[in-house]
Amino acid sequence: MSSESEIVQIQDVVKDFRPGFGLRKKRVLHGITFGVKAGEIFGFVGPNGAGKTTTLKVLMGLIRATSGTAKILGHDITETAFRSEVGFLPENAYFYDYLTGRELLDFYARLSGVDSSIRAKRVDTLLDWVGLSHAGDARIRTYSKGMAQRVGIAQALVHDPSVVFLDEPMSGLDPIGRKEIRDLIIRLRSEGKTVFMNTHILSDVEMVCDRVAIIVHGKIRYQGHTQEFLDDGEHQCEIMVSGVEPEVAARLEEQHGAELRGVGARVEMTVPEKKVEAVLESVLAARGRVLSVTPHRVSLESIFLDAVREEEA
Numbered sequence: 001m002s003s004e005s006e007i008v009q010i011q012d013v014v015k016d017f018r019p020g021f022g023l024r025k026k027r028v029l030h031g032i033t034f035g036v037k038a039g040e041i042f043g044f045v046g047p048n049g050a051g052k053t054t055t056l057k058v059l060m061g062l063i064r065a066t067s068g069t070a071k072i073l074g075h076d077i078t079e080t081a082f083r084s085e086v087g088f089l090p091e092n093a094y095f096y097d098y099l100t101g102r103e104l105l106d107f108y109a110r111l112s113g114v115d116s117s118i119r120a121k122r123v124d125t126l127l128d129w130v131g132l133s134h135a136g137d138a139r140i141r142t143y144s145k146g147m148a149q150r151v152g153i154a155q156a157l158v159h160d161p162s163v164v165f166l167d168e169p170m171s172g173l174d175p176i177g178r179k180e181i182r183d184l185i186i187r188l189r190s191e192g193k194t195v196f197m198n199t200h201i202l203s204d205v206e207m208v209c210d211r212v213a214i215i216v217h218g219k220i221r222y223q224g225h226t227q228e229f230l231d232d233g234e235h236q237c238e239i240m241v242s243g244v245e246p247e248v249a250a251r252l253e254e255q256h257g258a259e260l261r262g263v264g265a266r267v268e269m270t271v272p273e274k275k276v277e278a279v280l281e282s283v284l285a286a287r288g289r290v291l292s293v294t295p296h297r298v299s300l301e302s303i304f305l306d307a308v309r310e311e312e313a
């Protein structure tokens with residue numbers, strides 16, 4: 001895809017921090033390059049301290065990169081006019097908790113210049129959108145974490161931006177809260193918005209993100225489509241059987257390319273997906289029992305762990 005359709009472009013971005021006066025500078029981003037395409041949900045994944053929030057702060061213009069360029073919607077991030085197209089949920093967002101959800105959203109709508117004639121309606125729509133209509137008039141201090149996170153996402157959307165940046169939107173949430181936020185993010189995409197999210201919750205990434213980049217120690221170690229690794233053609237299956245004589249096991253190895261582990265009561269084997277039926281038939285014909293058949297998927301977790309190990313090697 002051409003770079004014009006990239007909504008976010010980061011090119012060779014380096015960030016050094018000086019931890020204190022006279023102390024040696026510490027390089028946190030080592031020249032990172034990646035792009036986010038229009039209408040996708042992009043997951044920026046990495047272990048604690050990898051540089052995700054720092055990258056997002058550079059993009060939001062909160063800190064300056066030491067070198068390199070970053071653009072959003074084709075504008076250099078040092079420009080300000082395009083910011084009305086950008087929504088942002090900071091990491092561990094803290095909101096004035098003596099305000100009600102409705103007051104908070106009204107406050108942010110004023111800040112971002114939403115016209116007074118449509119503001120009240122916009123706030124109502126957003127409360128409904130994030131499922132907080134019933135709690136709009138309760139103070140935020142009475143909200144659960146999931147509710148606070150949802151009001152935070154509503155806050156990022158008050159001015160109807162086309163790109164939304166979320167730093168750890170699922171952190172601290174229980175499985176129900178995470179599902180609610182995932183559903184919201186998917187809804188944002190269905191409205192044509194582009195979503196960039198930082199996270200280290202890999203199962204959420206597998207469920208919602210179209211593409212991911214993995215950052216480890218300030219370097220991009222992997223980029224790819226989520227579908228590519230969840231669905232990459234040559235699958236293997238793990239089959240566990242019992243009651244198989246050694247000569248039958250040997251035949252499975254020879255005829256079907258099964259990789260066997262353990263003999264005796266239980267035999268475990270890895271088999272190419274297309275051989276699974278033949279292997280099962282042979283086992284049953286030899287009066288063996290099939291205990292389990294488990295498709296083996298390449299998971300984001302294995303890619304993530306490889307990326308971290310490679311960087312640390």
Ligand SMILES: Nc1ncnc2c1ncn2[C@@H]1O[C@H](COP(=O)(O)OP(=O)(O)OP(=O)(O)O)[C@@H](O)[C@H]1O
Binds near residue numbers: 018050052200
């Ligand atoms: N203002 C700062 N001064 C010095 N070092 C900093 C500063 N901000 C961040 N760092 C360092 O930069 C590195 C990356 O931090 P960052 O917050 O970007 O990580 P992260 O990937 O968002 O991690 P987490 O998953 O924990 O949120 C860390 O080692 C952190 O200590």
Ligand SMILES: [Mg+2]
Binds near residue numbers: 052054091167
């Ligand atoms: Mg962070």
